Amino acid sequence: MATPYTQVLPPPRHQHFPKRNPTSKTVNNDRYFQNHPLILLIEKCHSIKQLKQIHAQMLRIGLFFDPFSASKLIEASALSHFSSLNYAHQVFDQIPQPNLFSWNALIRAYSSSPDPMQSILMFVNMICDGCEFPSKFTYPFVFKASAKMKAFRFGRGLHGMVVKGKRVGFDVFVCNSLIHFYADCGCLDSAYLFFESMQTRDVVSWNTMILGFVEGGCVDEALKMFDRMGEENVRPNDVTMMAVSSACGKKMDLEFGRWVHAFIERNGIKESLILDNAILDMYVKCGSTEDAERLFDKMGEKDVFSWTTMLVGYARAGNFVAARSVLNTMPSQDIAAWNALISAYEQSGKPKEALAVFNELQLHKKAEPDEVTLVCALSACAQLGAIDLGRWIHVYMKKLGIKLNCHLTTALIDMYSKCGDVEKALAIFDSVYIRDVFVWSAMVAGLAMHGRGEEAISLFLKMQEHKVKPNSVTLINVLCACSHSGLVEEGRAIFNQMVNAYGIIPGVKHYACLVDILGRAGELEEAEELINNMPVTPGSTVWGALLGACRLHGNLELAEQACNRLLELEPENHGAYVTLSNIYAKSGKWDEVSMLRKHMRECGLKKEPGCSSIEVNSVVHEFLVGDTTHPQSQKIYAKLDEIATRLKHVGYVSNKSQILQLVEEEDMQEQALNLHSEKLAMAFGLISVAPSQPIHIIKNLRVCGDCHAVAKLLSKIYDREILLRDRYRFHHFKEGNCSCKDYW
Structure with a gap:
């Protein structure tokens, strides 16, 4: 019975792989063996293990030393779904005289790898070897690698080589890759000049130029290019419309975005998940969750990007209930979806909610936190003043060996x-x-x-x-x-x-x-x-x-x-009214204070309530003015009474100009000042934080003058260090002094 592994060439003399010698002659340099059973088996491989078995047989019968046969082995090891670039390169190094197909296979594989520099090095080695000259299948992938490396000068040199090789230089595939290279390197002018100089352009040429403009932030130019396509009777495809949708999203032009969506449906442009996702993303960026919802519900196929985009849309609109519902409903929750919700809370000024979602992610281990997760969580800690959790995240990063970028x-x-x-x-x-x-x-x-x-x-x-x-x-x-x-x-x-x-x-x-x-x-x-x-x-x-x-x-x-002038620009700026009220109050002009406050009531404007927070044992406690909701409220108010007594003993008198309304009774004036949120937080800190530790307080507004004076005295009376961050800066109170030196 005939075996498929018929020996066709003498076996190599050495058991080990011979080193590649560019000057050695190969036995065959055509496709004589293209229908050999072993070569046909290469196309049926499903794993690198199977490919290695065929490789061994090729070595045994000498077939490996046929350039065409070796090139098929390299193609499979470099470009298949089970590829191993390291193995492919090892195989390549053993070929006595690789053909252009083998060089191109490795150059192409490396151009898409995490190390595109190897693609450029392979190309340089090929030129130096002088055995093969680049073809129209070589340049596009070297341009791709150059773009990824932002190797502008090298790419310009390549451009010169393409121009010299006239036959290659007219190839549309090569020209399109050159446009992409210039656009990716941020040289849109060069990309556009080359585009205009092309003798033949296909839809890919137009798409590459439009995408270049979109990704470079020149959305108006991208849309002008789209208009020109119509004028020159170039039919757009799904990639064109994806780029145009992205341009609408960046421009936040909802009206034109809707027209683009209708244009796609009207012209029967091929629908795809990628295109649907681009339109969905456009609607979200334009702030229309209604349009996004309608499209999302109609989509026959959805992926993680679709669900995450919808989640982001709801979150940006402030509909966190719907955003949370999307997260819970997603078939697969990847870290991008969790990041979207954490980031949305953090950027919307809801750091507590952001950290709650982060803690949930840690607890359920549904996805592995990445750099974006950690940056958002740290930002939320910064907003909230949650240093214990911030320190924990820092330690967590060290334990996982995450390098600081x-x-x-x-x-x-x-x-x-x-x-x-x-x-x-x-x-x-x-x-x-x-x-x-x-x-x-x-x-x-x-x-x-x-x-x-x-x-x-x-x-x-x-x-x-x-x-x-x-x-x-x-x-x-x-x-x-x-x-x-x-x-x-x-x-x-x-x-x-x-x-x-x-x-x-x-x-x-x-x-x-x-x-x-x-x-x-x-x-x-x-x-x-x-x-x-x-x-x-x-x-x-x-x-x-x-x-x-x-x-x-x-x-x-x-x-x-x-x-x-401030109110002309921002009629609902309650802070402006409050600041002017403070100035009137300081000057004793209580009629003007009352008039301002009446005007605020009539306009429906309310002063932003003062809120102070303090972290104790990794738990953040918040206090509003006159707050009585805290579980330890009785102890806090008892401590406030003690503080008031000790302050009187050192001769402290309240600064009543800090009261924004006319309060005639002396006792009521002092009580109003004593109930400020930062004083409640300081009292709680004195009974809850160990004497050896500083008391950290975060205030959402500017700290008032009376509270500032009280904090200085308390740092001396109780021998405690108090760190108070208000809306603008930090105040370090120690031994009766403040780091601001009363310049604030």
Whole structure:
């Protein structure tokens, strides 16, 4: 009986694989063996183990040394569903003289791998060997690898090779890959010029250019290209419409997005899950959960992306009940879906809910937290001041061996800074080798909020010594540092150097910072002059900074002007009314206070309630003004009585100008002040936090002057360290003093 493994060539002399020798001759260089049983079996393999068995047989009978036969083995090992690039490369290295097909197979496989540089190296080796010249099947994948590596200069060199190889240079497949390369490297002008120079364009050419514009943020140009397709009678396909839908989403143009959806249905463009997902994503980004719902319910096929997009849509609309329902209903809950809900809560100012979902994820182990999960959770801890949980996440990362990249480093620095432990934030900053502009900016912001202005400026200068270019946010952070520390001259100098030294044109927020710097220092005339001469229209932050400065220095006339301008921009800004009320109250103008409060009631405006939180044994406790809902309320109020007695013994008198309404009875005035949320939190901290530990309090509004004075006294009377973070900065109270030096 004839065996399929008939020996056709003499076996190799050595048992081990021979090293590849480019100058050696192969036995055959055509497709003579393409119908050999072993070659046909390669196409039927389902695992790398089966392929290795065939490889062994090919070696035994000498078939491996036929270039065509070896190339089929390399193709299967590099490009099949069970591929092993490492094995494919080992096989390749044993071929005496690989043909172009073998080179192309490895170049193609590496271009899609996590290490695209190997694709480029394979190409360079092929050119250096000089045995094979690149074909139209070579260049597209080298361009793909170059795009992934952002190897612009190398890709430009490739472009030159394509131009010299005229026959290859006219191939549409090669040209399309060149457009993609330039677009992916951010050179949209070069991509567009090459597109225009093409003699022949297919729908892929148009799609590549449109996608390039969309991903490069040039959505108007992308939509113009789509219009041109119609003018030139090029029929769009599902990929075109996916790109156009994405452009509508980025532009948040719901009306045109609906037209695109109708165009797809009207022109019978092939429906696919990818296209449906693109339209769904467009509706969500345009804020239309109704349209998204209708499409989602009609979709015959849904994947994790579809469900997660719908979840994000509900969450962005503030419908967290529906978002949670989607998560519970999903056939498969991957980490992206959990991240979407955690992130939505965190970005909507609901850090407690975000951390509750994070804890649920940990408890049920339905998915493995990734970098996005941890960044969102740390951000929620930062908002809430939950340092115990933040520390736990940090330890958790270390246990899992998660290496700190710039995103995680920034999140950790931000969390520790906002939770009061700026020294730990500095330790993390000093421990990492790679620091991008966001890491530096986060550390500058951390020092700024803790009133360490000179250190913040020093770090800002050190950043430039390390050749890290500051961005717009960095400048805002360093200007805030100057503001909190009264560094007026330094603030002026940095602001004036923004364009020449840093190449950043001051925006509204930068002007607001300088107005704040000048205003806090009492330079109100200069601040007003700066606003009047601004090259951009003053925004609410600018007038808010001026109004806050007027409150500090009691300038009633300028305060009324600033408040009026602020309310023109934001008619429902209750904070503006409250600040002006404070100024009136400080001046004893109680009629004006009453008038303002009456106006607020008539307009349906309510003062944002003061809320203070404190973390004890990893549990966050919240207090509102006059709160009696806490389980230990009796003990808290007993402690408040004790505090009041001890304060009187040291001669403390309440600052009644902090009361926003006219309260005639003396006792009622003091009681109103004593019930402020930060005082309740301090009382709870004194009975709950160990004497050796600082009391950490987070206040959602600016701490009032009376509470600030009380906190200073309590730190001395009880010999306790109190860290209080309000809306703008940290106050470290110790031994009767505050880190802000009463400059706040």
